[in-house]
Amino acid sequence: AQSVTQLDSHVSVSEGTPVLLRCNYSSSYSPSLFWYVQHPNKGLQLLLKYTSAATLVKGINGFEAEFKKSETSFHLTKPSAHMSDAAEYFCVVGRSGGYNKLIFGAGTRLAVHP
Amino acid sequence: DAGVTQSPTHLIKTRGQQVTLRCSPKSGHDTVSWYQQALGQGPQFIFQYYEEEERQRGNFPDRFSGHQFPNYSSELNVNALLLGDSALYLCASSLVGRANYGYTFGSGTRLTVV
Numbered sequence: 001a002q003s004v005t006q007l008d009s010h011v012s013v014s015e016g017t018p019v020l021l022r023c024n025y026s027s028s029y030s031p032s033l034f035w036y037v038q039h040p041n042k043g044l045q046l047l048l049k050y051t052s053a054a055t056l057v058k059g060i061n062g063f064e065a066e067f068k069k070s071e072t073s074f075h076l077t078k079p080s081a082h083m084s085d086a087a088e089y090f091c092v093v094g095r096s097g098g099y100n101k102l103i104f105g106a107g108t109r110l111a112v113h114p
Numbered sequence: 115d116a117g118v119t120q121s122p123t124h125l126i127k128t129r130g131q132q133v134t135l136r137c138s139p140k141s142g143h144d145t146v147s148w149y150q151q152a153l154g155q156g157p158q159f160i161f162q163y164y165e166e167e168e169r170q171r172g173n174f175p176d177r178f179s180g181h182q183f184p185n186y187s188s189e190l191n192v193n194a195l196l197l198g199d200s201a202l203y204l205c206a207s208s209l210v211g212r213a214n215y216g217y218t219f220g221s222g223t224r225l226t227v228v
Binding site for chain 2: 046107
């Protein structure tokens with residue numbers, strides 16, 4: 001079985017300060033992990049993915065995440081927040097290969113203040 | 115390169131009616147999955163189609179059914195609509211066995227049941 005827990009439902013930061021969105025996962029299999037972003041009234045956009053290669057994954061728009069197996073975590077970070085980063089972020093776990101479904105966390109709403 | 119296309123973008127239906135939502139996958143993808151995203155929640159997996167057959171199903175009643183056509187496009191049908199079916203319905207496409215590469219999501223269909 002697989003599950004995802006996003007530890008914060010809301011995160012608020014000032015523009016130019018670091019962003020940390022926390023995610024813990026549970027998986028009976030070697031997981032694939034993703035972060036997706038959803039802007040208001042939009043679909044989901046893939047930020048980055050971990051698929052058992054490098055544990056530090058770099059994504060679009062300056063985001064990165066580190067896979068820590070011992071802590072079952074996959075936290076999303078960005079050194080400096082921009083106003084356009086304000087959105088809903090989803091941590092997602094899947095399984096490599098075959099017919100795969102994605103399990104989404106409940107989401108973290110990121111607010112960025114000037 | 116066209117991404118995932120969903121139609122219609124918005125829909126209002128009355129309780130008890132039936133609805134059909136449509137999805138065209140990203141060029142080169144052969145697998146289509148459907149997700150339901152209720153307001154303020156993460157997307158929930160409904161089912162997945164490959165080679166015109168349902169391959170996996172989430173915890174949704176039989177009122178939810180689907181179809182995949184030879185050109186890989188897909189339909190989601192919901193019968194006997196309930197108020198609780200109001201949600202954003204997302205279609206995602208991928209390549210079978212390559213789901214760890216990430217899914218491509220459409221912008222969704224916003225269904226409102228009144």
